[in-house]
Amino acid sequence: MTGMNRLITTIRPYAWGSTTAIPELLGTPPTGEPQAELWMGAHPGAPSRVDRGAGPVPLDTLIDADPVAELGDAAVKRFGPRLPFLLKVLAAGAPLSVQVHPDLAQAKAGYADEEARGIPLDAPHRNYKDANHKPEMLVALSPFDGLCGFRRPTEAAALIDALGVGALAPYVDILRAHPEDQALREVLAAVLGADPAATADSVHAAADAAARLATTPGTPHAADYAAYAKAAHSFPGDRGVIAAMLLNYVRLQPGEALYLGAGVPHAYLEGLGVEIMANSDNVLRCGLTPKHIDVPELLRIVRFEADDPAVLRPEAAPxxxxxxxxxxxxxxxxxxxxxxxxxxxxxxxxxxxxxxxxxxxxxxxxxxxxxxxxxxxxxxxxxxxxxxxxxxxxxxxxxxxxx
Known part of the structure; x- marks a missing residue:
């Protein structure tokens, strides 16, 4: 037996990370820089290391050397000679991009296509970094704000209409007039297909209205408007602010969780949580980001299904x-x-x-x-x-x- 081993972990300093949450968890002084994710696992991007007496060795290297000893015969037969999950502590101090992940068949096809076309893995316009899907779950360690799945179109229409921004009226009309999947698809395509410079003024107006409604007594969805206003503050003029208004706002209390399957648009806004996911890095972005957005591929991957976010609570065993x-x-x-x-x-x-x-x-x-x-x-x-x-x-x- 190889025994149990303390993990030597890596902190990823993404710009949206909190400057204080992970240091508070670890009991270390803040550096003043954002600390977004603490990775635990064997992902090649930042594998954890273990020391069995000969110095620290990356966990993926140990697994490669003897997959059955590390993972067990059953896991190797089921998932291959690699650890199939990645565990993280995620500390969001600012909103992450609105994003969606492919299912396994879509990931395999998309990866094979981009490989065949010779698109480098580190190319900024590359969508598929591997051939795996990326279902994920987040459990809140602190109150945690996020966006998860589509609102019902009529509810999204009422929320956007209340902003009083005339340029958004066509989206309201579509959301009220068409069947659910068609309405959501048409509006998301229109928002992301619009010229950024031409829509910046209407996005600013929507953000100002959301901030005002968030503090107006008796306003329905005041907490939702506050969340959209916060996102707009981090990404001023970004079309993704309007796309985000199509999504459900949810606040998790400590111990509550969200599971995010393939095709479900989502974004984490603020808070500290434990996140686990399949060992993949495939992300298609929908907004709130300076990074590449492949609108046609995104529309192919997104599931245009409205539903209330399913907040999970743990089930106790004896x-x-x-x-x-x-x-x-x-x-x-x-x-x-x-x-x-x-x-x-x-x-x-x-x-x-x-x-x-x-x-x-x-x-x-x-x-x-x-x-x-x-x-x-x-x-x-x-x-x-x-x-x-x-x-x-x-x-x-x-x-x-x-x-």
Whole structure:
């Protein structure tokens, strides 16, 4: 057995990151620079490292050297010789782009097409960085604001109409006159297809109206308008502000989660959370970004289906594990709320696991008697086949595979 190993992790300094949230989690001084994501896993973009006595080694290198020992035979047969998920702490201090992810068939076809056309992987107009899908889940550690899925067209029409911006009236008419999928498709295509310079004034007017309505007593959807105004402040004049108004605003409380499947447009606005996803980097953007937007490909990928955002809460098992259920095999996310003096929890040894402590302290004991203590923001890698006991006084998230 290779034992359990503390992860040496990388922080990604994206511009939208909070300057304080991850340092507060880790108990380190802020640097003054944005710290957006803390990555835990074997993604080649920033693999975690482990030290088994010969110095730190990237986790993807260890897995490549002996996939069955690290991942287990079942996971290798099901997903291939790679860790199929990536775990993150995500700290949004400003809105991320409105985006959508392809399903597996779309990702494979899109990647093959761009490879055949010789588009470099680092080209700014490249859509598909790999041939995998990217379903994801986010669990809030703090109050967390986001946009998730389309509003019903009539509701979006009323919200936009209340802004009183005449240039947006054609969108309101379409949303009220056409069937759901047609209305949403036509308006999103029109918004993203419009000339940025020609629409900047109407976007500014919409943002000003949203900010005013957000503070007007008795205004329906005041919190929604506040969220759109915040996005507009970060991306002044961006057409994506109007596109964002087609989406549901949602605020998660700590412990609540969102699952985002293929084709669902979404954006994270502000807050700290634990995020898990299939091991992919395929993103098609819809707005609130200076990056490339491929409108025809985006319209092919987006699912134009209106629905209320499904806020998930964990399901408790008799052994104390709380599962965030998701319809995906590549990852399985759960948490343990540990109390001092309670019996240790035995973790299923049949799967590869990453454990992340987000509050208090957790103690781990391997079957060979070795021990490891995790504090806030610390994580560890447990290879498949390693029987481990968990106890302590705090909160631990457990990431593994579902099948």
């Amino acid at each position: 052994d104390g594990e709380e599962l965030y259920a998701a319809p995906i095999d590549e990852f399985r996310l759960s948490r343990y709320l540990l109390a001092a003096g309670s019996d240790p929890r035995t973790l299923d040894p049949g799967r590869p696991q990453i454990l992340l402590c987000t509050a208090g302290q957790a103690s781990l004991r391997a079957q060979n008697g070795s021990t490891l203590t995790l504090g806030r923001g610390e994580s560890c890698w447990i290879p498949a086949g390693e029987r481990t006991e968990l106890d302590g006084d705090g909160t631990v998230f457990r990431a593994t595979v579902a099948a």
